[in-house]
Amino acid sequence: MTFQDAQPTAGAAKYRRLTAVLPIAVFLAPAVVFLVVFLLYPLISSFQLSLLDWNGLGSGERFVGLANWTRLAQDTLFWKSLGNNLLLALFSVLIQLPIALVLAVVLDEASKGSRVLKILYFLPLLMSSVALGVVFKNIYDPNFGPINAFLSAVHLDGLVRDWLGDPRYALGSVIAVVCWQNIPFYMVLFLAGLSSFPRELGEAARLDGASESTIFWRIKLPHLQGTVRTGAMLAIVGSLRYFDLIFIMTDGGPEGASELMATYMFRTVFSSFQLGYGSTIASAMFIIVTIVASLTMRVTRRYETEV
Amino acid sequence: MNSPANPASATKVDRSRLIRAAVPALGLFWLVVTTLPFIFVVMTSLKSQQETFSGSVWSLPEKLNFENYLAVLNGGFWTYLRNSVFVLVTSIILILVISSMAAYAFARLRFRLNKPLFGLIVAGMIVPIHITLIPIYLLIRNVGLYDTPFALIGPYVATALPVSIFILTEFMRQIPKELEEAAKLDGCGAFGIFWKVFLPLSGPGLSTVAIYNSIGLWNEFIFAYVLTSNPANRTLPLAIWDFQGQYASNIPAILSVVTLTSLPLIVAYAFGQERIVKGMMAGALKG
Numbered sequence: 001m002t003f004q005d006a007q008p009t010a011g012a013a014k015y016r017r018l019t020a021v022l023p024i025a026v027f028l029a030p031a032v033v034f035l036v037v038f039l040l041y042p043l044i045s046s047f048q049l050s051l052l053d054w055n056g057l058g059s060g061e062r063f064v065g066l067a068n069w070t071r072l073a074q075d076t077l078f079w080k081s082l083g084n085n086l087l088l089a090l091f092s093v094l095i096q097l098p099i100a101l102v103l104a105v106v107l108d109e110a111s112k113g114s115r116v117l118k119i120l121y122f123l124p125l126l127m128s129s130v131a132l133g134v135v136f137k138n139i140y141d142p143n144f145g146p147i148n149a150f151l152s153a154v155h156l157d158g159l160v161r162d163w164l165g166d167p168r169y170a171l172g173s174v175i176a177v178v179c180w181q182n183i184p185f186y187m188v189l190f191l192a193g194l195s196s197f198p199r200e201l202g203e204a205a206r207l208d209g210a211s212e213s214t215i216f217w218r219i220k221l222p223h224l225q226g227t228v229r230t231g232a233m234l235a236i237v238g239s240l241r242y243f244d245l246i247f248i249m250t251d252g253g254p255e256g257a258s259e260l261m262a263t264y265m266f267r268t269v270f271s272s273f274q275l276g277y278g279s280t281i282a283s284a285m286f287i288i289v290t291i292v293a294s295l296t297m298r299v300t301r302r303y304e305t306e307v
Numbered sequence: 308m309n310s311p312a313n314p315a316s317a318t319k320v321d322r323s324r325l326i327r328a329a330v331p332a333l334g335l336f337w338l339v340v341t342t343l344p345f346i347f348v349v350m351t352s353l354k355s356q357q358e359t360f361s362g363s364v365w366s367l368p369e370k371l372n373f374e375n376y377l378a379v380l381n382g383g384f385w386t387y388l389r390n391s392v393f394v395l396v397t398s399i400i401l402i403l404v405i406s407s408m409a410a411y412a413f414a415r416l417r418f419r420l421n422k423p424l425f426g427l428i429v430a431g432m433i434v435p436i437h438i439t440l441i442p443i444y445l446l447i448r449n450v451g452l453y454d455t456p457f458a459l460i461g462p463y464v465a466t467a468l469p470v471s472i473f474i475l476t477e478f479m480r481q482i483p484k485e486l487e488e489a490a491k492l493d494g495c496g497a498f499g500i501f502w503k504v505f506l507p508l509s510g511p512g513l514s515t516v517a518i519y520n521s522i523g524l525w526n527e528f529i530f531a532y533v534l535t536s537n538p539a540n541r542t543l544p545l546a547i548w549d550f551q552g553q554y555a556s557n558i559p560a561i562l563s564v565v566t567l568t569s570l571p572l573i574v575a576y577a578f579g580q581e582r583i584v585k586g587m588m589a590g591a592l593k594g
Contacts, residue, residue, distance in 0.1 A: 031409035034461065035468055043439065045445075046439070056441075103337055106330050106337075109330045110330050117337075118584075125587065127526070130526075131544070134551055138351075138562065184341075241437065262437045275441060282440070283438060285437060290433060
């Protein structure tokens, strides 16, 4: 007994180390395996594929070095799609956040029926993008769609458009649907922010003769500052990697009018079968999203520490 | 002094009355904006194809026409539904098991790589799935899983893991250390503590993870579109896509597919709005 206690053998020490390491390995292994196979490896592989000229089918791949990257730098459609992503980000912030804010204030004020309204407002977020895309394609339909039917019915025939088919209106029409779907998300976000707003503060200001608008601009909005910034960050990052609704409604068309980086990448790979160049677009998109995400995160964090 | 004749206070009263009237008006306006598309879908899906060409868009259906629904239900809808349920249930079980195990390690076990590894996994949340699409497509094709429901499970689990691990780690860090000490005194090892203490106490965290991922995966489109091709192996969002090709100009038929595929989630929502809203918000905010 005493002998063993005094001199632990090398085997026992090894055994003890193993019992300490084993649980860590077992608990983490499944997660690490999935993440390496389906996230890390594809990420690296994408950059490797971006150096190839390959249709993805046979073994005809050819190493072309940075040729795809120089092509990307001169590809006007890519820059246009990046511009559209930025427009989407801009309008998402400028349209979704203010409307969501107004709705959140409305729901916060209206005690009666606000629960029912909130439940109904949230519905678009439950819909799959395919469902919404197909529905709004019908709603925008130039011949049988309700929008044009309504415009003719109220004698505004001058406003009748080929909403998705006309390059001038396609991007705007699709952005409207993206906003329609996402506004309830930000509304609930702001509602949560408002619920932490101390009611007495508003009451006190009202007693002091502050008008509703003063209370909103001077007291409630500053209170929501952090939440608004979080919302803006989510909207910007989400817009840069957006794909679904636009792919389904216009597939980037007509004439690239609503092209996004992701739809361009998708068509390059799965319709034109240029796996190498498609991977280049995907990798560029990854770089852009990562830079913007870390920049916006840094900005929001700096403000948060200031406040 | 304080008479209503005072012009300044009169306009103030007017304005606040205006705002008070604007509140319900705005509320109703957005209700119309939100629900009109849904009403359009359900109404049109009950019309005959002829009616959509001849009648007005906003007129009620002449008679309730369930033919479209029957055609869809007899046209492979159940196969899509079965695939969706299979993929969803398998993925969610894997996500819950794998992410709770990893979360426990990050929340409680001490090892040198704890912080950097956790940071790396959390950073995985900003990776746009589109960059993984091409390599995963090639991988799935090479291992012979292309065009099977199994193809979807790997990517679904992996893309869900970062946010799920993040939510659960935060949750498990809140669990009091004393409970763990008590279990240790009872002779429990790391596995025992995880199984008997942490899993049972993580219920709310697990349900947030399950709800958030279920809604995302139930509606997932791009992986399903790329990794499967035969209707027999596709999930519900693809049903709309495939039927759209099949019924090109039969608008009521397409919209009845939309209604039927959206119904399961809306029914679930009717039963647990609060939890679903909360789960979706928690997931998205962490992501």
